[in-house]
């Protein structure tokens with residue numbers, strides 16, 4: 001009769017010892033990761049420290065402090081390391097194309113989109129479908145995008161700013177620049193006639209902003225889905241409304257909205273004769289029945305035709321519903337990815353310029369020297385994207401803002417592939433380890449950026465000749481690097497340059513509250529504009 005008790009005791013003790021070995025002894029003493037310094041005394045056996053920092057969105061600052069204390073590689077969890085070096089670091093992990101972890105599955109919508117694809121092969125097939133149309137050379141030469149930009153600036157943004165200047169009324173800079181950015185983004189994707197007009201339709205804009213903010217809420221939604229997907233699925237399988245049901249509703253409404261833009265673009269696309277326009281960036285002829293080239297849905301058309309061709313190449317008859325959803329899936333992500341990011345940069349740039357009048361004057365002088373300058377009158381000739389892009393101080397000021405305030409400052413995790421890897425001087429980092437760099441720290445390396453890394457000093461981007469340029473661009477990580485680098489980076493910079501040129505060529509921009517600081521969560525930043533001759 002004693003025997004079963006003894007067996008139970010032995011079994012419990014056995015499991016206890018196994019758990020002790022698995023959760024403490026192995027990760028703390030035996031794993032090859034044990035040689036890597038711990039960011040916090042608990043990180044060798046627990047992820048609670050980093051999860052808490054992430055939950056509070058303080059992770060990039062905490063990890064940066066750990067780099068300062070322990071060097072370029074730190075362990076932030078039993079199976080999680082962070083790196084802050086190029087050789088054996090960013091170049092190995094990102095440029096060699098390590099796959100993404102489950103973390104990114106939280107960004108799926110109707111299905112997989114580029115950003116949520118974990119493996120590199122399907123990802124690169126999808127990315128090749130659109131990357132040419134977001135390349136800098138294409139954007140700078142596209143008559144379609146030039147026409148869209150000129151229309152949105154001359155008929156929406158500049159009249160709005162003029163009205164505010166005339167009435168001396170203040171406004172939220174983030175709200176206006178977000179509306180302008182989303183109008184530009186959707187017009188390039190779906191064509192001007194099928195896109196948003198959030199600059200002039202504030203009800204629709206508010207609706208989108210509120211859906212977007214609900215969807216991206218970090219502590220309520222995204223933290224759980226990205227960092228604890230297993231727990232989240234388990235709680236959902238128990239029927240618990242977790243994360244909050246408002247997330248699912250907002251997400252579904254955003255999906256419906258994207259599909260409605262796609263369907264509008266589809267009407268135009270299908271009515272066009274073949275071959276469709278837009279592949280030649282110099283062709284300004286609107287194809288019948290387009291009344292204007294700006295109505296051509298560049299990204300939609302490219303995605304749809306590539307997805308159809310891809311299905312045919314694989315001897316499948318393209319399924320209309322699948323193609324519709326796959327196209328919408330990418331465009332959903334493009335909308336989300338490009339929404340807050342450009343606005344955040346514009347808000348920080350305006351804030352820095354308000355604190356540095358000499359830099360502001362230098363920027364204004366440069367913008368006015370543009371031939372022709374971006375004047376408020378729609379009769380005035382519109383400056384070319386090439387000419388605007390060539391302005392050195394504008395470019396430097398935007399890059400300096402992206403350096404100091406990268407919209408994605410923290411983790412962009414990848415997974416060490418089978419066979420392990422050598423990372424940051426540590427050999428045999430085991431397969432399956434999560435590894436990540438962070439822009440916040442790469443942008444604060446004093447050997448690259450100088451001792452004044454925390455200063456807003458655009459001039460640093462104009463120093464050191466070609467060699468300086470190359471070194472800075474290697475360490476500049478606001479858009480990530482390698483095959484998964486931001487596909488919209490050229491578009492984002494294009495957009496920001498035109499918005500800054502429109503504002504600062506024609507107006508003096510002033511903060512209403514000099515003490516206000518832009519934040520990362522869409523907080524209000526009120527400004528006033530005064531017209532200048």
Ligand code: HEM
Pocket residue numbers: 114115116127185333334335337338339341342345406407408412413477478479480481483484485486487488489491492
């Ligand atoms: C200042 C503005 C922007 C910043 C700082 C930014 C930053 C980033 C970063 C860091 C990534 C890489 C994510 C990773 O490796 O995990 C990324 C990916 C991406 N971004 Fe951006 N982004 C910006 C604007 C845009 C815009 C305007 C668009 C669309 C037009 C866009 C579309 C995308 C897409 C589709 C991806 C996924 C690319 C892939 O998986 O290959 N982004 N972005």
